[in-house]
Amino acid sequence: MGHRKYSAPRRGSIAFRPRARAKSLEARVRTWPQLAGEKNALLGFAGFKVGSIHVLTIDDREKTPNFGKQLLNAATVIATPPVKIIGVRAYKTDIYGQHAVFDVYAKDLPKELARRVEIKQAEDAMSKAEGKVAQASSVMAIAAVSPSAVGIPQKKPFVFELAVSGKDVKAQFEYVKGILGKELKASDIFQLGQNVDVFGITRGKGIEGPVTRFGVKRKQHKSRKSVRAVGTLGPISPAVVMYTVARQGQHGFHQRTEYNKRILLMTNTDKDGINPKGGFKHFGLVTGDYIVVRGSIPGVPKRLVKMRHPIRNLPKKVLEPKVLEVVVE
Template sequence: MGHRKFSQPRRGSLAYSPRGRARSMEARIRGWPERQGEPRLLAHAGFKAGCIQIVSIDDREHTPNAGKQLVSLGTVLVTPPLHVLGMRGYSKGHYGRHVKFDVFAEDLPREVAKYIVLRNGRLNAERAETMLGGTAEIYGILGVSPRSAGLEQKRPYIFEAPVRGGSMKERFAYLKDLLGKTVKASDVLEPGAGVDVAAITKGKGWQGVIQRMGAKRKQHKSRKTVRELGSLGPISPQNVMYTVPRAGQMGFHQRIEYNKRIMAVGSAGEDDAINPSGGYKHFGMVKGDYIVLKGSVPGTYRRLVKLRAQIRNAPKRTSKPNILEMVV
């Protein structure tokens, strides 16, 4: 008996395993870059509005197109100010991180206060400052409201972002000064810098193995089915290996894309040039702070996108992009 032939997926099509639905509409970021210098928050958040065309001068050295006009895709993210709701200190042990203290602002926003439960009472900043010994990391507790971006969702997104740079006392003083205040995108991000974007991709539901894994269709004359695999594996052992492409959920996965360059950081009004006539499809008018990233961003319109400081191949210095025109 000869070898049975069956169609194989494209090389590298597995990529991620398992391909399950994301647990939440909010992406989680598990790794953060180190930072030297003054303390600073390493994250911000925004909502995807739409795409535009960016006409700029290519400032990449040692490329054939250096110094010439370049037309590229840009993604507009609405970045309302983040509310600094509190801070959290972590200590590190043999079993990972442990919460050491939580400090919250005195006057929390009304739409946020009902989602924060203080189990052990409110700890003041003076008491927490005496507990800095043994504290390994300090995170800011941030909140962003979709309504501040012009969306209908009432429930805010609350997440943590670390403060890096300086000593532990300097980080604590930096967050203590920000408690109860807002942080704009321009305070954290600058044009020309690189960021990593984390979001939940566009959901496509249950798809077959042809659409989902890129497997090849079988010959219609010799098989009962065309859009199925010819074999799921050998007769013995009687199990299907995880490397065998199967049908299942496609899309609505958590993904992080690296090294997205910030092309512009600004604030828009109703008549600003960043808005097309009638607003962006499926989003509307941009009426606040925004940033423009070079390239695409995971997820559909109106979806939350987290921005993290560049963690891979971060350049020592950044240069502001030379933008000639943004075509909306």
């Protein structure tokens, strides 16, 4: 080992530990932004990943060398069927964290919902909830989206929580109460040209070694016994392998967040011609509402992705992108 240097840069970010399989196919949104203004609105939405296309736009980023010129953007299509608001939940916060104060569900819920949750509530549940709103510190909307709405053969819907903007808890409750049992579209929550944060579960790749999993260097061909292994696991004493050492293990199928993905297209018709001949690979034809965001997003086609209003680098104004052409492979 005399030919090797005594130190090397560490490989692989510790920020992504533990690199274990995600517990669920549904990503969790742990933090929600606070929108400016007193208007109450939902802060997130959900859809299903479709595939990739290219969108030709005019670069509207000022103070860049490409400003005003044509820009070919790699983009991702997300099918966004309407989301049904099925309930409202209030939380109170103490030194031990958040605790649910009450749940109230809408009447005449879809039959498929019974495959996911069993709902039993009293007839006067809403009136009781109105008396407990003063105890709450935040209000969340309980939403459901059905994969069958975009042609995915899964009857069981996804149920998740969406935060509500505004600091007045009573106003948040009244807003969710007003949309209870209704269906909302992506255009009711997001606007064309704004940025969104995308949450998803990445493509699983199974068990991989340290070269693929962490990017450590291969040893030279004359190395002893192994080439695609770490040079050393640590000192002889103490006889402990630190958790920072690159080892083999699960690669992929992790929850990841992509920040500030700009919405290039948002429509409910195929006037832009985003469907390739024969449909998207592993998905098919997009016939309903969809969003096209700039760049890539985590996951495989048909997998649920969640979106929220951006939490970083909020822009002062939202500009609609100047789309020239949609290039479908």
